[in-house]
Amino acid sequence: MEASLLLIQLLNGLQLGILLFLLSAGLTLTFGIMDFVNLAHGSLYMLGAFICASLTQLTGSFALAALLAVPLTALCGLLIEMVVIRQLYSRNHLDHVLATFGLILCLDTIAEIVWSPAGIAIALPDILNGQLEVLPGVVVPVFRLLIIAVGLLAAAGLYLLVNHTKLGMLIRAGASNRTMVGALGVDIKTLFSGVFAIGAALAGLAGLLVAPIAEASIGMGNEIIITAFVVIIIGGIGSMKGAFIAALLIGLIDTLGRSYLDDIFKLIMSNEAAETAAPAISAMLIYLMMAVILAIRPQGLFPASSR
């Protein structure tokens, strides 16, 4: 186990954690303010990736495409909110879950029609494609550092939003309470649409950041959304701080688990057994962690006030 390799893995874990945070931040916003559970959040992530990929091909510039993709995904989010989501706020969580499940089928199929089922890979511009020697012997791709930087920036923005705005007050109070929102003198319809669009923008941002590494593909959101759920369950549902910490925790544990678990297992069992067990256990690792944390703290690490 080389130290430099470990460092690279830590960075990878951090990168995954950042992406998870961008996704779970949107979920936290919509849940914290509208009391809405959005399964289709992952589809917005997918849309972000596809929009960015298409625009990159069209304009030839990833940077320009990325800049455009965020507001465009937010716009998609806004549209979805106005057509479907808005009808559901007054319903219970079961209805939210069912309707947004239907929405996933629709959005995935629309993406399939628009972009073909094959998925799109995009190349990075040369500046971002390089490697950087951050420490002697530790070479990391520039783009990964960029993802981390962008993610931290978004986290800082959300920190300001949560701690220094009226909107943030609502989130901190865990107030999914219309009368309270109304008492603040905000137009609820506009507010809810706006919040949903912000969540969509964050999901789109995560999607476009992934596109150059993993390519945009149909259904890419449906896998990561569950991990994002695990993040907010562990963090304490509705808590932005909890989402941030849990996202990084999950990113690191998942990445390190996949890289090192077989080595650890080999210390205590035969090589053969370790090689069978390690992948399965590391795939389950974050869920097992979730189980342990919930067994001790059913409301997660940072419960957002009693609900």
Next chain:
Amino acid sequence: MSTKQSAILETTDLCKRFGGVLATDHVNLNVLKGEVHALIGPNGAGKTTLISQLSGLLKPDSGQIKFKGKNLTGKPAHKFARAGLARSFQITSLFADMTLLQNVALAIQANAGHSFSFWRDATTDDRLLEPAYHYLQTTGLAGNADRLASAVSHGERRQLEVAMALATEPSLLLLDEPMAGMGTDESNLMVEILQKLSGEKTILLIEHDMDAVFTLADRISVLVYGRIIATGNKEQIQSNPDVKAAYLGEASNGEASNA
């Protein structure tokens, strides 16, 4: 305070704090076996907070709750119920999508021990249905047995609350404002029902309606700002200067709820 008779419920220095407010302030309350004990107090006096602690829905910060000599402090609500303390709810809390009969049957079933019986048909089981009818009769609801709880009137729901509390065959019946929101006729009916029960049950009654309280209660405790300022019989309470002072601002309110 007299504890010559055996106290069935006894609290010692019970405290509950919300933020900076002591909602329950060193409350020492005794309910004696066989009596109807009323707990009154102006709005915001902390009656609901106190009763939530007495039924285990809320954990006190300090102090002790003894019920039939057993210390129940900090125990979950179902342990309180198991010990023989049944409560009705101020905000009616029923099984809305079930019939009145089923509501009471559930209470009987809960009292009969565990319900890990998977095969025998409970919906035709006379061991449940017969007593359920009996309690509906006691509370004047026999004619409504097959109606859904969500479909009956407010007053009837309050009566059902009492029927369900009775069905658990409690040693102490904790009634949280059974007359709240009722019209005069409904109130009178409820007083009648409770009067019939008063001979056989120990009741702790939380109620705004002073007429009802003075008609029903053997003893009365007055709660103001989380503290019990007086306990005694009707005459003692009516002549107590502290109580008068506390109720002076509220007097009109107390009258109003009789209207």
Next chain:
Amino acid sequence: MSETKLKNNSKPRPLSFWINAILLLLLAVVPPILFITGQPFWLDVFTRLVILALAATALNLVLGYGGLVSFGHAAYLGLGAYAVGIPTYHALYGGMDAIASFNGFLHLGLAVLVSALFALLTGAISLRTRGVNFIMITMAFGQMIFYAIVALENYGGDDGLTIDVRSEFPLISLDNPLTLYGLCYLSLLMALFIVYKITRSRFGLTLQGARSNEERMRSLGVNCYRYQLVAIVISGAICGYAGFLLGNFSTFISPEMMDWTRSGELMFMVILGGAAFLCGPIFGAAAFILLEEVLRDVTIHWHLPFGLLLILSVLFFRGGLSGALDRLRSQGDKP
């Protein structure tokens, strides 16, 4: 959620009784006739329908009668199917002598036991929470099994596993499609009967009381947790059994069958039929699968109209089929 039908004695049989009876009769007669008249394809469709209806019936116990929104039930289908696949694999290719076998009773027992155990462990933790947390946690646990199977490359991982030999039973052969359908159909009847009995028992009333008003239940002195956990275990075991049938039916199993979206489909079947309506899941499964077949014929992008219909059903078809039935005879006792 829709109203409960607990006590219909001393009244004429309700409309829903006749609808259920006709449905079950049709399911007994039509698919075999289709098969005999040379349309084996439709027997396959109906076999799948009946198996999924069985799984949805299991889910209905928890979701409909218990009011617990479990979003991980596909995991039990998967566990049940792999309880056929893995022993069969080892019986053919060696290894794991303890379970290597074609014996159907072993497969069946394994499917039920493993599912029940998984339900017990994950239920014990999930039930410490309520509401959204419960939804997401059951979802996450379901997905955990998905990833665990993906990671087990011995058994094909992502690519899935072919079951070369079906579970073996004395006297009957599951290789005969009609026999297999018969077994699935009888299993469904059995499960319906079990759920029917349970929901009318003291246990079932307690479960429904907890759905209706859990706090009230607690103040009556009932520890709801234990009842809900037992319901989850029973439901998981039945669903695992459905997985055992599904494995024998499809003979190709893969993690895909326990993806969380499969769980979502099962939930839809329950809700479309009307939660806490005994035969609701059958109607739901039928609507789901027949619609799927029809739309698939029309367009390869059938998920789009399908998804739209699902959204519309949530928005405008509240209470599912049983809700619609209630509205039909709404002169009754509703506010």
